[in-house]
Amino acid sequence: MKTDPESHARMTQRRREGHEKKQAQATVEKGLLIVYTGTGKGKSTAAFGMAVRVLGHGLKLGVVQFIKGALHTSERDFLGAQANCDFVTMGDGYTWNTQDREADIATARKGWNEARRMIESGDYQMVILDELNTVLKYEYLPLDEVLSVVGARPEMLHVVITGRHAPDALIDAADLVTEMRLVKHPYREQHVKAQRGVEF
Amino acid sequence: MKTDPESHARMTQRRREGHEKKQAQATVEKGLLIVYTGTGKGKSTAAFGMAVRVLGHGLKLGVVQFIKGALHTSERDFLGAQANCDFVTMGDGYTWNTQDREADIATARKGWNEARRMIESGDYQMVILDELNTVLKYEYLPLDEVLSVVGARPEMLHVVITGRHAPDALIDAADLVTEMRLVKHPYREQHVKAQRGVEF
Structure with a gap:
């Protein structure tokens, strides 16, 4: 990638022109349906990074954390303490901690009711469904119901959905989908435990 | 995935046992080298999600933002305002905005000097090099110098490095690597512009 100054200037000029052309074509503003999926780390983390951006602009954020409800996390401490953020946790920990499908369904329904209220209220600029x-x-939860509520969201509301195994119909409906692909993970290879600031 | 209550209980029991076995083996605590790369969206965003976790625990965070320095971002507004966070921006915008390789090198060096000071000081629990x-x-910047400083970091310091095209030698040195793979991106397909709270 080392180049002489003249070809470096030409290259950056071409890149700048390409970028400006793309920017000129990009005129649509809309609430996006954003999905982070895959088996790699960084899905919920990326959602909480968006939370930082939303709060940095003084916009209103709603978070419903499914599944991880029983775990104490610092993202809940930190984001939940912000004036512009409503942070709700649901669930009795990871699914392997409960052994009662009916209880899990009831918990999911409670979380979804909160999510639905946030989405339909028109009060939020972003809702994260972790x-x-x-x-x-x-x-x-029935996929059809989720797709229908998310599809009918207010025009400028961004909805961010995380977790492994995003259903195909959700990916079809989404505007922006990133798959987090695991390249290397220290848990397995080095017996590293979950650490403060990294996993929770 | 619908199962009768008994096999659901057996399945969750097996899952719990597998999780407990993994947890028992995972005893190592160490500062991790974490890399987010790939062409999908969510790399810097995931790093800023980790920032939330670190700050939520009251730990000390350093951020050096290379390349995007000239852009005004809400992550800088928000994180830079936190007492436990030192947030430094470097660079004259994206590379295509400068057409002077020597100037880009000098800017990168200034950013790296800050990064190196943060890493070597022992004052931080996480340093993000965006x-x-x-x-x-x-x-x-010379890759060897970066690898050497990052490799000699304090034992409990987590270093998070983001951006496309992570060098192979950095991936080899890393503890945790996630590739963000682009599945769907609204810029190209729908001419959606960069929006507050999502991209900046």
């Missing part, structure tokens, strides 16, 4: 994909994968 | 991969790809 681990909702996992809830859908276990069929704790 | 878009450093891009700097390395253009060879604005």
